[in-house]
């Protein structure tokens with residue numbers, strides 16, 4: 001056996017080292033990383049710095065400035081947390097503890113839920129563990145031996161995982177007295193964990209299945225430096241303030257009810273009004289762009305879902321019912337009726353493109369564990385449209401949709417990014433169809449000069465798509481608009497048009513949404529604006545508050561006058577102090593407060609005050625209506641003035 005091995009570095013340079021040299025030693029010779037080395041990629045696989053290299057290999061150091069390093073740190077923090085929990089609650093069983101976006105978690109089986117107090121104790125214990133600089137050491141053992149070991153400890157979740165593994169050899173990691181089943185890699189020792197925080201605790205079913213035991217999931221985050229941690233915690237605080245579930249309650253916009261069922265939104269008057277404004281806005285924007293409004297039914301025969309492929313590929317997300325011994329599916333998508341409208345006549349190439357738009361309410365079965373406020377629901381309404389066009393028109397149609405997205409996102413004040421998702425494993429349609437559709441989407445984005453990412457294998461089962469991820473005020477990404485190309489459904493439903501040659505041809509179908517699900521978009525809007533909607537979207541644009549009850553008659557008359565002009569205005573008729581009523585309107589984020597005292601009654605005028613405290617000069621109600629109209633038009637880029645409701 002040769003005693004020397006050859007290591008190839010990322011820059012192509014080669015180093016010869018004795019067999020069995022540790023990764024850390026080899027990297028030490030390469031040079032220092034900006035914040036130090038954390039781990040490495042050995043032949044493309046992440047390994048610990050302590051790993052000994054036994055054969056010729058490629059080696060790339062992972063420094064603290066990389067995303068991979070951050071994930072290793074956070075995953076290691078999960079181990080440290082498990083050690084802390086086991087030392088305070090020796091009876092706790094450990095489940096899994098991965099790194100996630102922005103942090104990490106670990107699931108524990110404990111007798112009672114953790115309290116905030118517990119979290120503080122656990123965090124203090126973690127600090128103690130990090131100060132001890134305990135080494136993370138790895139041990140490879142036969143799977144059978146590992147099963148015996150964890151059975152002996154009573155760690156049934158680890159045993160269950162091990163029983164499903166197929167590898168003959170598995171690895172342990174040990175730091176201090178905690179032994180965990182893990183593939184690694186980890187930070188060299190616990191002292192590398194310098195900036196971390198436990199953020200919350202929540203119940204979570206083992207493996208996300210509601211038939212399994214409920215575990216306690218502790219979330220935390222970790223960074224390489226305290227500055228980044230502080231910045232993230234500030235962001236988290238801001239995000240909590242903007243949480244749409246909390247604001248939805250405070251602003252009385254919507255609610256959920258166990259009596260009705262999970263994932264079903266109940267819109268209260270103000271929430272319903274915003275939705276109404278959004279829907280009217282959408283109808284007008286679609287009509288302006290040559291779309292036709294259509295409405296299809298919610299229940300469609302199961303036979304039709306079989307024909308479309310939804311029954312085979314999407315059944316687990318659908319609801320079914322029976323009418324007169326006939327099976328029906330509740331629509332999870334709006335496409336099918338639109339195709340039947342197309343098929344109701346013979347179409348000529350001169351009729352194309354046809355753009356059918358529907359505010360279509362769909363139902364999809366989402367697992368209860370993933371439901372989240374307005375962002376993940378079971379019933380929602382999409383601003384859905386299907387464009388049927390000739391292959392030659394496809395490029396212009398897609399560019400038209402992209403322009404639509406740019407226009408609308410600008411009105412709401414969102415920046416966005418684009419992604420193209422390609423063919424998934426589970427899909428229908430020929431290779432040629434997929435290539436043609438993917439090329440059409442790529443070409444449109446290229447011609448528009450957009451940068452985009454490609455997400456391999458993340459397309460819908462019937463075609464590739466462009467996803468638009470908008471960026472909100474906190475720079476978070478939200479999936480809203482999608483543009484999906486589909487060469488398959490027109491085939492299955494035998495859609496045709498008569499071409500200039502007098503022969504029948506197959507049209508191309510594009511499924512697209514601009515805002516996406518109205519529910520989800522509303523949730524994103526609430527967080528983006530922190531509940532302070534721009535004037536054109538605010539459910540209450542002005543709140544009239546009187547100094548005393550003596551001015552109430554005048555206040556009511558002003559209210560009526562403004563309403564007749566289309567201003568959304570209310571009167572606070574409670575016998576509360578003026579200061580209290582103003583504060584209340586501010587809390588409700590009402591854009592204007594109209595204060596009325598004796599002076600205003602005398603002059604037949606009102607004194608508007610903006611929600612930021614700016615005082616506007618005395619004016620008559622018609623002047624105020626003009627002001628609101630002007631500002632609505634300004635804040636909606638000229639689209640929405642007064643009277644939308």
Ligand SMILES: [Zn+2]
Pocket residue numbers: 075076079173180181182183184185186
């Ligand atoms: Zn691990």
Ligand SMILES: [Zn+2]
Pocket residue numbers: 333334335386511512
């Ligand atoms: Zn569709």
